[in-house]
Amino acid sequence: MRKLLFFCVFIGLNQSMVIGQDKAQKEVSYSLSGQMLHAWFYAHSEAISQYKGVIGSGIQIDLNRYRKDELAYQYAHRHYNSGFGFQYVKFSNEDLGEAANLYYFLEPFLIEGKKASLRLRAAGGLNYGSNPYNKETNPENDAYSSTINGYLGLGMSLNFALGNKLQMMLNATYSHFSNGNTKNPNTGVNYPNIGVGLEYKLATKNVPLGKMLFYKEHWRYDVGFLFSNKSLPTQRDRRFWAYGLNMQVSYQVHPIHAFTVGVEGIIDKSMRSALDSSVYTYNLDLDHRLAGIMLGHEFLFNRMIFSQQLGYYVYKEIPDNVLRNLYHRWGINYKLNRRVMLGINLNANLQKAFIFDGRLIFSLYK
Numbered sequence: 001m002r003k004l005l006f007f008c009v010f011i012g013l014n015q016s017m018v019i020g021q022d023k024a025q026k027e028v029s030y031s032l033s034g035q036m037l038h039a040w041f042y043a044h045s046e047a048i049s050q051y052k053g054v055i056g057s058g059i060q061i062d063l064n065r066y067r068k069d070e071l072a073y074q075y076a077h078r079h080y081n082s083g084f085g086f087q088y089v090k091f092s093n094e095d096l097g098e099a100a101n102l103y104y105f106l107e108p109f110l111i112e113g114k115k116a117s118l119r120l121r122a123a124g125g126l127n128y129g130s131n132p133y134n135k136e137t138n139p140e141n142d143a144y145s146s147t148i149n150g151y152l153g154l155g156m157s158l159n160f161a162l163g164n165k166l167q168m169m170l171n172a173t174y175s176h177f178s179n180g181n182t183k184n185p186n187t188g189v190n191y192p193n194i195g196v197g198l199e200y201k202l203a204t205k206n207v208p209l210g211k212m213l214f215y216k217e218h219w220r221y222d223v224g225f226l227f228s229n230k231s232l233p234t235q236r237d238r239r240f241w242a243y244g245l246n247m248q249v250s251y252q253v254h255p256i257h258a259f260t261v262g263v264e265g266i267i268d269k270s271m272r273s274a275l276d277s278s279v280y281t282y283n284l285d286l287d288h289r290l291a292g293i294m295l296g297h298e299f300l301f302n303r304m305i306f307s308q309q310l311g312y313y314v315y316k317e318i319p320d321n322v323l324r325n326l327y328h329r330w331g332i333n334y335k336l337n338r339r340v341m342l343g344i345n346l347n348a349n350l351q352k353a354f355i356f357d358g359r360l361i362f363s364l365y366k
Contacts, residue, residue, distance in 0.1 A: 025206040027069035033062045035171060035197025039089050041096065042190040044351045047142040051093055058089035060171075060195055062105070075214055077255050081107040081119065082301075087153075087175070089191065095141045097131025099177060099189065101151040106301055108256065115161045122299065122306050123153035124332055127177035133185050142185040145236075149177045150346070150356070152330060165201040170194075180346055180356020184233045187352055213302050213335050217365040220250040220258075224361040226345065232270050235277070240270035242355050244290075250298060258298040260309065266290040268355065271318055281319065291315035294329065305333040305341070324350055339363055 039056035043049050062085035073079060087101040103125030111118040126148065131138055133145035155173030162168055171194065178188035224246040229239055248262030271288040275281045296309030309329040316325060331345035341361040347354045 024209045026067065026071060026209050027204065028207055029064075029066040029068065029204045030202045031064040031066065031167075031199050032202060033064060033167075033169060033197060033199035035060050035169060035195035037087070037089060037193050037195045039091075039175070039191040039193035041091060041093075042192060044190055045187045047185070047187050050140065051096065051143070054091055054093045054096065056089040056091040056099075056191060056193070058087065058099075058193075060085060060087045060197070062086075064107075064199065075212075075255050076108070079109045079112060081109075085123065089175075089193070091191075095131065095138060096143060096189070097129060099130075099191075100128040101153075101175070101177065102126050103151055103153065105153070106299065106304070106306065107157065108299075117159050119157045119159070121153070121155045121157055121171075121173065123151070123173075124306075125151045127151040129177065129189070142187050143189045144178060144187075145185050146179040146183050149179045151175070151177045152346075159199065162198075167199040169197050169199055171197070178353050180228075181230045181353040182228075182356060184231045184236045186233075213338070214255065214300070215338070215365050218252045219366045220252070221364045221366070222246070222248040222250065222262075222341075222361050224248070224343065224359045226264075226266075226357040226359040228355050228357040230268075230270055230355060232274055235270075235273060238273070240268070240273060242266060242268040242270065242357070244357075246359065246361075248294075252300065256300045258300055260294070260296040260298060260307065262294045262296070262309070264292050264294065264311075266292075266355070271323070274322060275318065286317040286319075288318065289315070290318075290323075292327070296329070303335045305331075305335070307331040307333065307345075311347075323354070327354065333361060338365065 037058045037060055041051050041054035043052040062083055064081050064083045066081050068079045085103050090098045103123040105121055105123035107119045107121045109117050109119050129144050132147055133141045153173050153175045158170045160168045174192050176190050178186050226244050228242040244266035246264040248260055250258045250260045252258040267289050275286050290313055292311045292313045294309040294311040296307055299306040311327045313325045327349045329345055329347050331343055333341045333343040335341050343359040343361055346356050
């Protein structure tokens with residue numbers, strides 16, 4: 001997950017909304033918010049069923065950067081917030097320990113009135129888990145086995161103005177952290193949480209614009225090369241490479257929304273080892289290669305693209321008790337320029353991380 005740390009820092013340092021004029025500026029309003037959190041651990045697998053009923057409590061602090069100027073509204077067709085945050089949750093079961101998350105978030109306004117607003121929030125970053133699996137000191141914790149993990153959050157926020165500088169906020173988020181199956185056990189930690197807090201406006205400033213990477217074309221064609229290094233729950237001390245090819249078409253229906261259809265092929269060496277070592281499949285000569293089709297949606301934010309896809313393996317000989325045909329992907333792409341993107345992507349199957357990959361993507365706009 002150290003690659004994820006580099007990627008998130010790289011994104012944060014370069015995430016400016018752009019129009020490419022040397023002296024052009026954008027108006028940014030800064031605010032600080034804090035809230036108290038209550039969380040519920042979701043035991044989504046039999047491997048962690050012993051943690052049913054576990055709750056958590058904590059805090060969340062965000063540095064908000066609002067874009068409500070006319071320029072932002074022209075290309076996004078709505079106002080939005082973005083920034084950096086810190087979330088801390090302590091779980092009621094000592095096996096799970098404490099979670100601390102550092103993340104970058106995007107928060108477009110869905111409904112905006114004079115005194116209230118409803119926003120959608122997507123967040124991604126790094127997690128620190130204080131008590132990972134240890135075969136001697138914490139053998140029951142199959143939820144996570146790495147101290148440093150990836151963090152994802154998706155939620156909604158409702159804000160009410162209490163004055164010119166003060167707002168009250170109600171927040172509901174579905175949070176997740178895991179190491180993306182790079183180390184096992186790794187069932188993953190899912191915890192829906194709600195929060196109540198206050199937000200205080202600090203200042204409004206004009207800052208220089210960067211380079212605009214929004215394009216007028218509706219169609220984008222991507223070819224991506226993906227790679228991953230992972231482990232298996234049954235072979236925890238071994239490492240395996242997975243790699244593949246992804247081809248995708250994206251059609252932009254709104255300045256910040258696009259729909260996608262894609263295909264991918266994956267060669268996963270961990271599945272080859274799993275098939276060869278199982279008493280049920282070692283002599284069946286099953287193929288470990290995969291081919292899938294995907295439908296999805298993208299949030300478009302200048303250099304950043306947040307994607308969600310639902311996939312189905314049209315070619316798969318791996319038994320269903322190991323890998324189901326239906327899967328989903330969550331991804332972040334970062335535009336280096338018009339033609340090239342870097343990305344990270346999580347393939348989840350059976351409600352568990354299957355492959356966490358890095359990717360190099362080449363794009364063509366028409």
